[in-house]
Amino acid sequence: MTSSVMELASGEEKIVYMPSNLAAQLQLAPGTLLKVAAGAQRAGNVLRLNTQQEKQQIKIPITLLKYLGFEVGQLVNVTWQNGTLRIGPLVGVLAPRQKSKTHPYSAQTSLFRRLIHAGNELGVCVFVFDFHHIDWSKKRVRGYTLAGDKWVARNYPIPDVVYDRTTGTFAGGVAAADAARRRLSQHQVQQFNTRLGSKMRLYQLMRADVLLQAHLPPTYRVSSTKQVAKALAVSGSAYLKPQSGAQGKGIIRLRRRTGTWEYTLVNEHYQIYQGSSLRLADVIARLRTQVVLSGYLVQPDIRLIRWQGRICDVRALIQRDADGCWHLTGAAIRAGRPGGIISNLHGGGQALQLEQVLAKTLPGGAAAVPSVVAQIEQLSLRVGAVLAKGTKCLGELGVDLGVDKNGKVWVIEANSRTGRAVFRRAKMPQAAAEADRRPLRFALYLAGFTAATMRKGE
Numbered sequence: 001m002t003s004s005v006m007e008l009a010s011g012e013e014k015i016v017y018m019p020s021n022l023a024a025q026l027q028l029a030p031g032t033l034l035k036v037a038a039g040a041q042r043a044g045n046v047l048r049l050n051t052q053q054e055k056q057q058i059k060i061p062i063t064l065l066k067y068l069g070f071e072v073g074q075l076v077n078v079t080w081q082n083g084t085l086r087i088g089p090l091v092g093v094l095a096p097r098q099k100s101k102t103h104p105y106s107a108q109t110s111l112f113r114r115l116i117h118a119g120n121e122l123g124v125c126v127f128v129f130d131f132h133h134i135d136w137s138k139k140r141v142r143g144y145t146l147a148g149d150k151w152v153a154r155n156y157p158i159p160d161v162v163y164d165r166t167t168g169t170f171a172g173g174v175a176a177a178d179a180a181r182r183r184l185s186q187h188q189v190q191q192f193n194t195r196l197g198s199k200m201r202l203y204q205l206m207r208a209d210v211l212l213q214a215h216l217p218p219t220y221r222v223s224s225t226k227q228v229a230k231a232l233a234v235s236g237s238a239y240l241k242p243q244s245g246a247q248g249k250g251i252i253r254l255r256r257r258t259g260t261w262e263y264t265l266v267n268e269h270y271q272i273y274q275g276s277s278l279r280l281a282d283v284i285a286r287l288r289t290q291v292v293l294s295g296y297l298v299q300p301d302i303r304l305i306r307w308q309g310r311i312c313d314v315r316a317l318i319q320r321d322a323d324g325c326w327h328l329t330g331a332a333i334r335a336g337r338p339g340g341i342i343s344n345l346h347g348g349g350q351a352l353q354l355e356q357v358l359a360k361t362l363p364g365g366a367a368a369v370p371s372v373v374a375q376i377e378q379l380s381l382r383v384g385a386v387l388a389k390g391t392k393c394l395g396e397l398g399v400d401l402g403v404d405k406n407g408k409v410w411v412i413e414a415n416s417r418t419g420r421a422v423f424r425r426a427k428m429p430q431a432a433a434e435a436d437r438r439p440l441r442f443a444l445y446l447a448g449f450t451a452a453t454m455r456k457g458e
Contacts, residue, residue, distance in 0.1 A: 003079035003449040005123035008070050008087075011059030016085065018058045018078075020051040026080040034083070036060060038068040038125075039090040040139045040187050041157030058087070069156035075123040077449045089447035091119065091440060092143060092159035093128045094166055104144070104151055108165060111420070114436045115163075116146050124440045127156055131180035132172070134158065139187070158184070160447035162191040163395070163439055167417065190446035192395035192439075196387070196416045198243040199297055205390045206411065211382055215411045222296040225284045228254065232280070234300035239341075240287075243295050248344030250291060254283065255301070263287060264341050270348065302410050304402045305361040307335040310350075312357065313343045313412065314403065315422045316380040317431070319396040319438040322450045326384040328377045329438060330431030332422045333357040351425035362407050375409040376401055383414050395442045 004022055011017045016034065023030070032049040035042055043064055053059065058078055069090060070076065076087045093112055095105050103109045105128060112128050119126035127143030134141050139158045144151050162184060166177065181194060196202060203219045206212045220227035222240060231238040237255035249268045254261065257276075261283045265273040273290065277283045287293060305312050316331040335357070337348035345351060354373065359366040380399045388394045398418035402410040423432040444450050 003077045003444075005075055006056060006058040006078050008065060008072060008074045008076055009055075009057045009059045010062035010065060010072055013061045013063075014045065014047055015050050016047045016058065016060050017050045017053040019053050019056055022056075022058070022078065023049065023051045026078075026085075028080060034085050036064060036068070037084045037086050038070070038088045039157035039159045040189070041068060042084060043067070069125065069127075069154060074125065075120060076125065077123045077444065079449055081448065086449075088125055088160055089443060089449055090156055090159035091124055091126045091161045091163060091443045091447075092141060092156070093126065093163045094131065095128055096166065097128070097130050097144070101151075106167075108167070111436070112165075113146065115440065118436045119440055122437065122440050122444070124443060125156075126440065127154065127159075129156075131177060131184075134180065136183065158187055158189060160190065161443040162189055163443065164191060164193045164195075165417075166195075190393070190443075192393040192442065192446065193416050194392050196391055196394075196414070199241070199413055200243055202387060202414055203297075206383060206386055206414075209382065209386045212379065212386060212411060215379055215409060217299045217302055217410055217412070219297050219299050222293045222298050225281050228284060228298050229280060231298045231300045232256070235303060237301035238298050239301060240293070240296045240298045242291070243297055248342035250296075251342050252287065252291070252296075253301070253341040265290060266342055299412075302402050302404050302412075304404055305357075307333065307352065307357050307361060308338075310338055311336040311340065311343050312361070312403075314354065314376060314401040314409075315419050316376055316399045316401060317396065317418050317420055317423075317435055318380050318384045318399060319435070320384075320394070320442045320445075321438050322441040322445050324442070324445050326381050326388075327438070328380055329434045330423050330428055331373075331376050331380070332426040332428060332431075334422060345419070345422060345425065351422045353426050353428065358403065362403070363405070364407065368407055372403060372407055372409060379409055379411055383411060387414060393446075395439055 028049055030051045033046050079086050097104050105112055116126045127145045129141050129143040141156050141158055142153055143156050144153055240252040242250040251266045253264045260276045260278055261280050262276040263283055312333050312335045314331055315334055317329040318326050319329050321327050331354050333352040333354055334343040334349045335352055336343040343349045355369050358369045358372055362368040383399050384397055396418050398415040400412040402412050420435040
């Protein structure tokens with residue numbers, strides 16, 4: 001199957017105009033009778049093809065153009081499939097909408113703006129929607145896009161592809177959101193990056209892989225003091241983290257110092273709480289009054305490299321592209337704030353370029369950097385391949401890795417919320433731009449607008 005990017009223009013009723021080179025590419029003869037479709041909507045009228053068109057435009061009746069959710073001058077991909085001229089694709093970004101006029105999607109608002117602009121360049125129609133705004137009987141969606149710099153509502157067909165960017169909860173609860181996802185599947189809508197599940201589930205999937213086993217720190221559910229003691233026995237220090245946590249919130253470091261057990265807790269507002277006791281059981285009991293430890297995991301402290309005394313980890317972004325395969329978009333260092341126990345940017349961390357930090361922190365200096373960078377890429381891509389087999393369609397993952405003081409690379413965890421801001425903050429514009437474009441190229445692949453036929457890594 002082939003497709004081409006064309007500019008949309010308005011034409012006469014009952015006629016589709018396209019340049020002769022596009023008609024030849026799609027193997028369509030002048031006078032062919034066809035129907036036009038976008039997303040789940042297929043126009044009922046039969047149109048006749050006219051190839052007397054010199055500009056690289058495709059002209060369709062203005063009423064049909066509006067009905068399918070497009071604007072004059074918009075770039076779209078065009079392909080011929082099963083007797084229908086398909087234009088699009090329509091990509092709906094699923095996210096709860098807030099009341100704010102300037103940040104209706106909270107911290108993700110700037111990302112969605114960039115996705116819409118990237119879609120305009122790639123010929124992908126991107127809009128943001130809430131599943132409450134689907135009219136199932138009419139196969140229509142009220143979505144939001146940009147008109148200039150302002151968010152505006154428009155009506156679209158149910159999209160070809162849904163890019164799931166849900167965070168927090170929807171009104172109506174998780175069950176209602178999941179029911180909508182299932183119903184979208186029944187409409188043959190391709191979806192990617194739905195929920196991954198708990199950190200323990202992902203750890204178990206990765207633990208079953210021979211390559212990843214040697215790079216995973218032992219991880220236990222905190223059901224009693226016994227599991228915490230087991231992690232502490234490795235190095236005298238351990239990290240506890242909530243199974244469903246994110247952005248470094250709720251992280252606890254526990255360590256033995258001068259005959260006492262000390263803990264440091266980062267709460268949801270990144271405030272620091274500290275305490276100590278002679279007995280480990282007393283520390284655990286105190287922590288249970290502050291957090292629900294039964295929902296926590298514990299891992300031994302890996303003793304990661306440090307940058308100017310600050311704890312560091314690596315955020316690698318892997319994404320699937322128009323070929324359906326995983327690619328490493330980029331990797332950067334996150335260095336925590338001075339004296340902190342987490343590296344997360346939301347908690348005051350700093351983004352730095354990977355090779356520069358490794359060259360100054362690895363035992364072998366700059367000579368050791370290529371080997372470690374190659375390990376980071378190999379392990380990140382392996383995580384994608386492994387998790388994709390046990391999870392609904394994945395399109396991107398943020399993989400957190402650690403490099404210890406001996407230069408060994410450890411896989412700490414994987415997230416479907418990718419933290420792509422690290423590239424802009426680390427002054428990596430190429431990786432930042434690719435991070436925004438690759439999900440849309442993968443959407444082209446899922447919607448059948450690319451020549452790729454094998455879906456590798458699913």
